[in-house]
Amino acid sequence: MHDGPFFVEQQRRFAIAGTCGSLIEHYENTIHHWLPILSIKRLKQTAKALGDPTRGVVDVLVFVALEALVSHGDQPTSLPQSNPSYLKAKHGSFIAESGGTINIRLIQTIVLVALYELGHSIYPAAYLTIGQAVRLATMVGLHSQKDAKQLFVEPETWTLCEEQRRTWWAIVMLDRVVVAGSPRLLMAAPDPNANDLLPCNDDDWTNGRIGFNEALFTRNFHSPSSVGHFARVCQAVHMFGKILHHIKAREKDTDPVELTAEALQLHIVLTALDQGIMSNDCDIATAHGSLHSALSLCSLARLLLYNEYACNEPSFSTARERLAEEVEMQQISLEGIQDIVSKTIPRMARQIVSASQQQSKGPRHSPILAGCLYHAATECAWFVKENNDAEMVAGLDAITHALQALKPEWSVCSKLLHFDQKICKTADQPYADEYLSYLEGNKMQN
Numbered sequence: 001m002h003d004g005p006f007f008v009e010q011q012r013r014f015a016i017a018g019t020c021g022s023l024i025e026h027y028e029n030t031i032h033h034w035l036p037i038l039s040i041k042r043l044k045q046t047a048k049a050l051g052d053p054t055r056g057v058v059d060v061l062v063f064v065a066l067e068a069l070v071s072h073g074d075q076p077t078s079l080p081q082s083n084p085s086y087l088k089a090k091h092g093s094f095i096a097e098s099g100g101t102i103n104i105r106l107i108q109t110i111v112l113v114a115l116y117e118l119g120h121s122i123y124p125a126a127y128l129t130i131g132q133a134v135r136l137a138t139m140v141g142l143h144s145q146k147d148a149k150q151l152f153v154e155p156e157t158w159t160l161c162e163e164q165r166r167t168w169w170a171i172v173m174l175d176r177v178v179v180a181g182s183p184r185l186l187m188a189a190p191d192p193n194a195n196d197l198l199p200c201n202d203d204d205w206t207n208g209r210i211g212f213n214e215a216l217f218t219r220n221f222h223s224p225s226s227v228g229h230f231a232r233v234c235q236a237v238h239m240f241g242k243i244l245h246h247i248k249a250r251e252k253d254t255d256p257v258e259l260t261a262e263a264l265q266l267h268i269v270l271t272a273l274d275q276g277i278m279s280n281d282c283d284i285a286t287a288h289g290s291l292h293s294a295l296s297l298c299s300l301a302r303l304l305l306y307n308e309y310a311c312n313e314p315s316f317s318t319a320r321e322r323l324a325e326e327v328e329m330q331q332i333s334l335e336g337i338q339d340i341v342s343k344t345i346p347r348m349a350r351q352i353v354s355a356s357q358q359q360s361k362g363p364r365h366s367p368i369l370a371g372c373l374y375h376a377a378t379e380c381a382w383f384v385k386e387n388n389d390a391e392m393v394a395g396l397d398a399i400t401h402a403l404q405a406l407k408p409e410w411s412v413c414s415k416l417l418h419f420d421q422k423i424c425k426t427a428d429q430p431y432a433d434e435y436l437s438y439l440e441g442n443k444m445q446n
Contacts, residue, residue: 006095007056010064010088020047023063026070030362032206033290035115036199036230037166038062038108039159041208046105058096059105065089065112070362072120072411080120080411089113097136104160107136108167114174119367119410127185130174134188142168143190158210165213166199166230173237173297177368179244180300191245192216192238202228202290229290232277236297239270243301250308260325266305267332274298274344292365295348296372299340303375306333337379345376346395349402356405363409370406373399374416 014020024043032038046059068085080086089109096106110133117126137143142164155161175189200211205228214227216238227235246266250259277294309326310333348369355364380396383389400417407413 004056004095004099006092007058007060008053009056010060010092011050011056012053014060014063015051015053019067020050020063023066023070026362027066028206030364031066031069033364034293034366035170036202036205037111037163037170039163039208040206042159042163058092058101058103061089061092061096061109062105062112064092065109065116068116069112072116080116081122081125083116086113086116102136102140104164104167107133107140107142107171110136111167111170111174114178115367118174118178119363119370119412121412121415127178130171130178131188133171134175137168137171138190142171144193144195159208162200162205162211162213165197166205169199169230169234169237172241173233173368176237176240176244177297177371180240180304181371187241187244191241198231198234199228200231202230205230227276229294232273232291232294233297235273236277236294236301239266239273240297240301242266243270243305247304247308256323256326260323260329263305263309263329264325264332267302267329267336270298270302270305271336274302278344292348292352292369295344296366296369299344300372300375302336302340303372303379306336309333310337338383341376341379341383342389342391342395345373346398349373349395349398352402353398353405365406365409367410367412370403370410370412370416373403373406377403377416 024040024047027038027043028040032040043062046062050057050060050063064085068083068089071085072080072083090113093106093110093113096102110129114126114129114133116122117129155164172189172192175187179185179187194217196216197213198216199205200213203209204211214231216234243266246259246262253259274295277291277298309329311330352365352369358364377396377399380392380399383392384396403413403417407417
C-alpha cells in the first residue's frame with residue numbers, strides 16, 4: 001500500500017474513464033497469448049480493489065504499464081519513449097521503490113516496462129530495467145521458493161504462487177534476450193535450479209483453474225499435453241542461457257575437447273526441443289503466435305550455437321590441432337543454419353504476416369520475434385550473396401515482410417529495417433547486396 005498522491009491520481013483517472021476492464025480485455029486478447037504472466041482472475045480482483053480512489057495503491061501501476069503497451073499503436077508518429085503511460089509507469093515505480101513498497105505488482109510492472117523498452121528499442125533503458133527487475137525479484141526470493149530468503153508472505157492461493165513463478169520466468173527470458181544481441185554483456189538472472197517447476201497448462205491458467213506443474217529437469221513428462229505453450233518458452237529460455245554460457249566459455253578455449261562435446265550435446269537437446277515445438281504446428285498457425293516465442297528462442301539459440309562452429313577459419317587464438325569433433329560440429333552447424341533460415345523461420349514469418357491481417361488493438365506478437373527474424377535475415381542474405389539460392393531468396397523475402405508486419409506493434413522492427421520501399425519491394429541479387437550491407441553496417445554501429 002502507498003498513500004502517495006501519484007497513485008491516488010492514477011486510480012481516479014482509471015475510475016473516471018472506466019478503463020481497467022477494457023485494459024484487462026485487451027491484455028487477455030493480445031499479450032496474454034504470448035506472455036501469460038498475469039492471472040486474469042487476479043487482475044479483475046485488483047481492478048475491483050482499486051475502485052476506491054481515496055487511498056492510493058501501488059497495484060495501479062500494472063494497469064499503467066498495460067496502458068503503455070496497448071496504447072502505443074494509437075499514436076504511431078510519436079516517439080515510444082515519449083508515451084505518457086510509459087513515463088508514468090517509470091515514475092510510479094521509482095516512487096514505490098523510494099517509499100520502500102515492494103510487491104508482486106510492482107515487479108510485474110517493471111517487467112512490462114522492460115518489455116516495452118525492448119520492443120521499442122529504448123536502450124540502454126531496457127538492459128537496466130530488466131536488471132532492476134532481477135534485483136527486486138531475487139531480493140524477495142522469487143527465483144527460489146526453497147533456497148532463497150522469502151521477503152513476501154507465503155502465497156495464500158495457488159494462483160498467486162503460479163503468478164510469481166510465471167513472473168520470474170518472464171524476467172529470466174527478458175534477461176537472456178537483452179544480452180543475446182551483445183554477448184559481452186552480463187546476464188543478471190541466475191540459472192534455473194534442480195527444483196524449478198515449469199508453468200502449468202495454459203488453458204487451466206487462462207480459465208482460472210488450479211493446474212499441475214511439470215518439473216524443468218525431468219526425463220519424462222506426465223503427458224505431452226501437460227506441457228503448455230508458455231512452458232515450452234521456459235524450456236527454450238533455459239537452453240538459451242546454456243548457449244550464452246557456452247559462447248562465453250568458448251572465448252577462453254581452455255578445454256576444446258569438453259566444449260566441443262558440450263556443443264554436440266546442446267545441438268541434440270535443442271533439436272529435440274525444436275521438434276517438440278514444431279509438433280504443435282497446427283497450434284502455431286492458429287493460436288495467435290503463442291508458440292512463436294518458443295520457436296524464436298529455440299531457433300535463435302541454435303543459430304548462435306551454430307555461428308560459433310560454422311566458420312571455416314578456426315576462432316581460437318592459440319595454435320593447436322583442429323579436432324575431428326569440431327569438423328563434425330561445423331558440418332552440423334552449416335546444415336542447421338540452412339534449414340532454420342530457409343524453412344523454419346520463413347514458415348513462421350508467413351504465419352506472422354497472416355495473423356497480422358486480423359485487426360486488433362495491442363501487440364499480437366512478442367517483440368523477441370524481431371531479434372530472431374533479424375538474425376535469420378542476416379544468414380539468408382549471406383547465402384543469397386554467396387550463391388543466389390532461390391530458397392534463400394524466398395526466405396529472405398518472407399522474413400522482410402514479417403518485419404514489416406510487426407512494425408506497427410514494435411518500433412524495434414523499424415530500426416532493424418529502414419523500410420525503404422526500394423529495399424522491401426523485391427528479393428533479387430541487388431536487393432540482397434543492399435540489405436546485407438545495411439545489416440552489416442548496423443552491426444558495426446552497435
